[in-house]
Amino acid sequence: MDSQPAPGSGDYVALEARYGARNYQPLPVVVHRALDCLVWDVEGREYIDMMGAYSAVSHGHLHPRLVAAARRQLERVAVTSRAYYGDTLGPFLARLCSLAGFDRALPMNTGAEAVETAIKCARRWGYRVKGIPDGQAEILVARGNFHGRTSTIVGFSSEPEYKAGFGPFAPGFRAFDFGDMASLRAAAGPHTCAVLIETIQGEAGVILPPPGFFRELRDWCTRERVLLIADEVQAGLGRTGRWFAFEHEGIRPDALVLGKALGGGLLPVSAFLADAAVMDVFDPGSHGSTFGGNALAAAVALEGLCVLHEERLVERAAERGPYLLERLHEVQGAARPLIRAVRGRGLWAGVDIDPAHGSARRLVEQLARRGVLSKETHETVNRFAPPLTITPALIDRAVGVFRDVALAAVRTASHSA
Ligand SMILES: *Cc1c(COP(=O)(O)O)cnc(C)c1O
Numbered sequence: 001m002d003s004q005p006a007p008g009s010g011d012y013v014a015l016e017a018r019y020g021a022r023n024y025q026p027l028p029v030v031v032h033r034a035l036d037c038l039v040w041d042v043e044g045r046e047y048i049d050m051m052g053a054y055s056a057v058s059h060g061h062l063h064p065r066l067v068a069a070a071r072r073q074l075e076r077v078a079v080t081s082r083a084y085y086g087d088t089l090g091p092f093l094a095r096l097c098s099l100a101g102f103d104r105a106l107p108m109n110t111g112a113e114a115v116e117t118a119i120k121c122a123r124r125w126g127y128r129v130k131g132i133p134d135g136q137a138e139i140l141v142a143r144g145n146f147h148g149r150t151s152t153i154v155g156f157s158s159e160p161e162y163k164a165g166f167g168p169f170a171p172g173f174r175a176f177d178f179g180d181m182a183s184l185r186a187a188a189g190p191h192t193c194a195v196l197i198e199t200i201q202g203e204a205g206v207i208l209p210p211p212g213f214f215r216e217l218r219d220w221c222t223r224e225r226v227l228l229i230a231d232e233v234q235a236g237l238g239r240t241g242r243w244f245a246f247e248h249e250g251i252r253p254d255a256l257v258l259g260k261a262l263g264g265g266l267l268p269v270s271a272f273l274a275d276a277a278v279m280d281v282f283d284p285g286s287h288g289s290t291f292g293g294n295a296l297a298a299a300v301a302l303e304g305l306c307v308l309h310e311e312r313l314v315e316r317a318a319e320r321g322p323y324l325l326e327r328l329h330e331v332q333g334a335a336r337p338l339i340r341a342v343r344g345r346g347l348w349a350g351v352d353i354d355p356a357h358g359s360a361r362r363l364v365e366q367l368a369r370r371g372v373l374s375k376e377t378h379e380t381v382n383r384f385a386p387p388l389t390i391t392p393a394l395i396d397r398a399v400g401v402f403r404d405v406a407l408a409a410v411r412t413a414s415h416s417a
Contacts, residue, residue: 009042027368034061037387048398050374050384055234058261060387066264069303078296092298102273107293111233111259112148114270124281126193137193142178146203179210194227199245202234205381206350214249233259241318241346264304269297313388321346327399335406351382358409366405372398
């Protein structure tokens with residue numbers, strides 16, 4: 001046995017930097033383990049997770065019921081491919097469909113794959129049901145969207161960083177301004193088959209739709225025979241204090257894309273949901289995924305839905321979300337002009353940082369140093385999306401640290417001005 005000192009955080013950072021592709025710029029926190037809303041690094045320092053892996057960890061880290069479900073399934077079977085039936089997929093899909101109110105669901109793994117599924121379904125529906133000439137279908141997408149990272153999806157992103165050097169891109173997408181019906185109408189044409197839209201734009205900075213926008217959009221889609229497809233990969237499954245963010249808007253989309261929290265924080269599980277008249281454009285051989293709907297994923301995802309329901313996590317988000325926002329508004333009041341705005345819905349908040357007075361990335365770094373994990377988006381927004389299990393006491397602790405860090409940034413800025 002050698003007696004070298006145990007590797008520390010710096011060693012692991014160096015290994016990732018040396019052998020990993022450089023497509024991320026992580027905060028220098030090296031996670032060793034996590035439980036519920038807390039995370040510990042290699043040196044044993046404790047952090048409050050106010051990020052929840054972009055909503056993938058809505059149940060909290062390693063929820064005991066989800067770990068137990070995974071263990072049980074691992075005693076039986078994990079992966080068979082969809083060449084066979086299984087005794088976990090049907091129960092999972094049935095529960096998911098009844099919760100979301102759709103006839104059918106198509107399971108995939110990542111959010112981007114479920115979005116790709118939505119795109120294929122919408123186009124085929126456009127040709128076979130709406131009668132659009134072959135190869136001409138168009139899908140309307142909102143500016144500022146984030147739907148994942150495949151080459152097709154980044155092609156209709158409005159973020160230069162996501163697409164530079166990755167073209168040529170697939171045609172058939174037209175952009176409109178999020179929340180603006182006039183802009184949407186101007187982008188539409190006779191070959192429009194669908195509107196693909198996040199109910200709340202997450203990566204854009206937790207941007208809420210203007211009141212009434214989705215009702216107008218719903219009416220327009222019905223009138224024009226255009227599918228309304230809600231991407232709730234980040235917003236769905238309780239994050240906003242309702243099971244689905246579209247419920248706040250008083251509408252029902254024609255199809256729904258889910259991911260992230262669907263895997264219970266353990267596995268990548270995503271799904272595309274629609275009624276039979278739309279979903280049945282898929283026939284055998286037309287679409288698939290080797291791992292999509294595998295037995296382990298289905299068992300964990302089904303248990304995840306049960307946990308959300310039985311532990312009332314959606315209601316908790318509805319209760320604690322406003323408390324988080326209220327506490328962040330207090331910080332805003334104390335840390336002007338650094339913080340321009342605080343907004344959000346449920347346990348999902350975006351804090352706008354005025355770039356003239358500070359940087360979101362620096363705040364996130366300082367928060368991490370003080371034991372609070374969050375993430376900036378677009379240089380100017382601090383985003384908070386803790387597990388739905390978070391307690392008021394942990395919210396107080398995390399927001400207290402945010403307040404200290406923000407006030408220190410205000411003092412530094414005024415001294416150097
Ligand atoms: C994260 C996200 C995706 C992509 O999910 P991946 O699992 O990273 O592929 C798609 N849509 C929205 C709204 C997201 O937030």
